[in-house]
Amino acid sequence: MILTGDAVHGPLREEVEVCVVGSGAGGAVVAAELAERGREVLVLEEGGHHPTEGFSARPLEMMGRLYRDRGMTCTLGTPGIPVPLGRCVGGTTTVNSGTCFRVPPRVLSKWSKDHGLADLDEAALAPLYERVEARIEVRSAPVATLSANASFVARGAEALGWRHRPLLRNIHECRGTGVCAFGCPRGAKQSMLVSYIPRALAHGARLHANCRVERLRVEAGRALGVEGTVLDPETDRPRFPFSVRARALVLSAGTVHSPVLLARSGLAGGSRELGRNLRIHPALKVSALVAERVTAWAGVPQGYCVEEFADEGILMEEAFTPPEVGCIALPYLGHRHRALMERYDHVVNFAALVSDSSTGRVWPTPGGRGVMTYRLNRADHEALVRTLRLLARLCFAGGAERVFLPMLGMPELASPDDLSRLEAARPRPGDLELAAFHPMGTCRMGADPRRSVVDPRLRVHGVRGLWVVDASVFPSSLSVNPQLTIMAMATRASGDIHEALGG
Amino acid sequence: MDAPAPFGPRERAVLERLAADLVPVARDDPHGVGPGDVVEWVVRWVAPLPPDIRWGLRAAVAALQWLPVLVIDEPTRYTRLAAGERMRYLAALEAHPLYLVRSLFKVLRSFTLMGYYSRPRVTRALGFDPDRVAERSRAGHFLPGLPEGGR
Numbered sequence: 001m002i003l004t005g006d007a008v009h010g011p012l013r014e015e016v017e018v019c020v021v022g023s024g025a026g027g028a029v030v031a032a033e034l035a036e037r038g039r040e041v042l043v044l045e046e047g048g049h050h051p052t053e054g055f056s057a058r059p060l061e062m063m064g065r066l067y068r069d070r071g072m073t074c075t076l077g078t079p080g081i082p083v084p085l086g087r088c089v090g091g092t093t094t095v096n097s098g099t100c101f102r103v104p105p106r107v108l109s110k111w112s113k114d115h116g117l118a119d120l121d122e123a124a125l126a127p128l129y130e131r132v133e134a135r136i137e138v139r140s141a142p143v144a145t146l147s148a149n150a151s152f153v154a155r156g157a158e159a160l161g162w163r164h165r166p167l168l169r170n171i172h173e174c175r176g177t178g179v180c181a182f183g184c185p186r187g188a189k190q191s192m193l194v195s196y197i198p199r200a201l202a203h204g205a206r207l208h209a210n211c212r213v214e215r216l217r218v219e220a221g222r223a224l225g226v227e228g229t230v231l232d233p234e235t236d237r238p239r240f241p242f243s244v245r246a247r248a249l250v251l252s253a254g255t256v257h258s259p260v261l262l263a264r265s266g267l268a269g270g271s272r273e274l275g276r277n278l279r280i281h282p283a284l285k286v287s288a289l290v291a292e293r294v295t296a297w298a299g300v301p302q303g304y305c306v307e308e309f310a311d312e313g314i315l316m317e318e319a320f321t322p323p324e325v326g327c328i329a330l331p332y333l334g335h336r337h338r339a340l341m342e343r344y345d346h347v348v349n350f351a352a353l354v355s356d357s358s359t360g361r362v363w364p365t366p367g368g369r370g371v372m373t374y375r376l377n378r379a380d381h382e383a384l385v386r387t388l389r390l391l392a393r394l395c396f397a398g399g400a401e402r403v404f405l406p407m408l409g410m411p412e413l414a415s416p417d418d419l420s421r422l423e424a425a426r427p428r429p430g431d432l433e434l435a436a437f438h439p440m441g442t443c444r445m446g447a448d449p450r451r452s453v454v455d456p457r458l459r460v461h462g463v464r465g466l467w468v469v470d471a472s473v474f475p476s477s478l479s480v481n482p483q484l485t486i487m488a489m490a491t492r493a494s495g496d497i498h499e500a501l502g503g
Numbered sequence: 504m505d506a507p508a509p510f511g512p513r514e515r516a517v518l519e520r521l522a523a524d525l526v527p528v529a530r531d532d533p534h535g536v537g538p539g540d541v542v543e544w545v546v547r548w549v550a551p552l553p554p555d556i557r558w559g560l561r562a563a564v565a566a567l568q569w570l571p572v573l574v575i576d577e578p579t580r581y582t583r584l585a586a587g588e589r590m591r592y593l594a595a596l597e598a599h600p601l602y603l604v605r606s607l608f609k610v611l612r613s614f615t616l617m618g619y620y621s622r623p624r625v626t627r628a629l630g631f632d633p634d635r636v637a638e639r640s641r642a643g644h645f646l647p648g649l650p651e652g653g654r
């Protein structure tokens with residue numbers, strides 16, 4: 001059962017076996033896995049419950065409903081980087097693009113060496129991935145759903161001899177509707193909203209939407225429960241206080257809010273690592289104009305990738321957006337911009353993510369929100385500039401007439417001859433327009449309590465009965481899209497929690 | 504209760520000028536969307552945002568209005584510049600050496616463009632019809648325009 005804020009008519013007090021904070025990739029999986037094992041589970045979600053039937057395919061309207069601060073969350077720094085976050089039942093999976101990757105073995109080896117995570121190897125993760133992949137129906141994006149944008153990317157990669165393929169996606173009867181990031185109106189994308197959450201509810205779990213957790217209660221080193229506020233679903237204004245007592249507490253509020261909640265509850269631990277080590281997997285996107293009419297919004301927006309540079313940490317993926325959002329990415333002002341927009345059905349684009357070694361930090365603010373700071377280091381900046389050049393080459397190889405760059409001082413390359421101008425350019429970090437979709441690392445896991453926030457089994461160091469299960473636990477950039485790995489880790493943690501609760 | 508209005512009348516006038524310059528949304532816009540409509544959208548979009556973001560946006564509007572003297576050496580307000588000067592000023596803001604100035608302008612540019620291009624009539628004219636997209640999607644149809652399955 002899902003209880004929404006408007007159906008609450010007074011202060012709430014609950015006592016349950018397991019309380020899960022957050023209903024995204026981490027929280028929903030824990031809730032379902034434990035409910036299936038017969039545990040009494042309550043999920044608390046700050047965002048609202050927006051069922052698929054109400055998804056309008058209007059990008060901005062849906063951003064207003066499903067994203068935190070209408071999608072305006074961003075890092076402070078030069079450059080400031082937008083890092084949108086979901087805030088609704090299903091968390092960010094409700095608005096993500098549905099791309100699925102397993103973590104590359106090279107990342108696991110590094111974790112083993114640097115963070116004492118030896119038991120987290122490929123063999124240990126394989127059955128967890130298999131279980132998740134079956135449950136959210138991971139498969140290669142069917143050719144029938146791919147857009148003309150994907151054909152363009154494939155053509156470019158083929159001409160350059162770069163490895164390319166359709167992406168793996170969590171989908172059920174996808175029809176290439178093209179608005180994954182604004183809530184799939186068909187429920188084809190197997191987000192938590194339509195997969196693990198219904199599974200959890202079917203096994204007796206309960207979910208309270210519009211319930212913002214503000215403090216974790218811990219006494220004598222043992223987590224006892226949470227306290228917070230029921231919000232009005234329309235206005236977000238506080239309505240009533242609530243408190244929940246639980247034998248096991250699972251914090252899955254995501255990379256920005258899990259550390260904030262720990263810090264507000266005085267659980268910074270002894271390591272000084274809480275809130276630090278923020279990685280965001282920065283991305284940039286190049287747009288291009290092609291001669292033929294492509295209507296690239298028809299089809300999966302993120303259905304195709306180029307893996308040629310994956311070993312360098314550069315992963316190229318499509319990321320097409322409909323005109324009402326895509327208008328921002330095209331350059332120029334006034335009539336020149338408008339002229340480009342009038343040819344939006346001839347626009348294609350391609351993006352890439354760079355595995356970052358730069359770090360940032362999440363700071364709790366007095367109001368309980370998290371503020372992110374992040375500073376690009378030289379290595380990542382250089383990788384981003386290289387990525388920009390590669391993307392521009394690919395666009396011309398795919399047949400682009402003009403290529404538009406997210407770069408100050410060089411908004412456009414008018415022909416392949418201009419690539420040499422880009423090669424010669426030396427943009428500074430603030431000259432690039434970046435975005436990021438995969439924040440992680442602020443409650444990193446590790447064997448050494450002095451260098452990590454949670455232990456290798458995701459238990460908060462020094463606190464009994466408290467687990468962190470979300471993207472915040474990864475000790476470095478995954479270098480791929482993270483949802484599948486978060487879900488695999490959540491599957492493993494569920495077994496641990498079940499065992500810890502005893503028979 | 505409605506959220507507090509994020510902009511006063513003067514700020515709205517600046518935003519209206521910006522909308523007319525950026526899109527540009529002429530009074531005879533073929534889609535029937537004028538600068539006032541764009542500003543209405545921006546106001547509604549911004550109203551529920553947290554106060555610190557709303558303050559940041561008001562600061563951006565103030566900067567836009569008062570910076571001509573520093574940016575293009577014109578000792579007057581943005582809304583009082585001649586048409587050609589306004590475009591020169593906006594281009595200078597967009598490419599300004601100070602990151603903060605560029606960023607504030609970028610936010611206003613983004614909101615203005617979103618305000619115009621989210622109008623159903625405008626998106627439909629460009630070929631993207633969200634209502635039809637949602638309807639076809641629910642009915643299990645591929646979208647017209649798909650290179651493979653959709654045809």
Ligand SMILES: Cc1cc2nc3c(=O)[nH]c(=O)nc-3n(C[C@H](O)[C@H](O)[C@H](O)COP(=O)(O)OP(=O)(O)OC[C@H]3O[C@@H](n4cnc5c(N)ncnc54)[C@H](O)[C@@H]3O)c2cc1C
Binds near residue numbers: 100254482
């Ligand atoms: C546009 C976009 C596209 C993406 N595409 C992909 C993709 O294709 N593939 C992929 O692998 N990843 C993608 N991601 C990232 C992926 O979705 C996230 O990494 C993943 O969902 C993170 O899971 P999580 O459990 O850490 O947090 P979330 O899924 O963000 O869930 C956290 C939940 O906790 C809630 N919460 C926060 N604070 C509180 C509180 N105090 N009280 C109660 N509840 C609270 C939030 O509202 C939220 O619902 C994308 C992200 C975005 C923004």
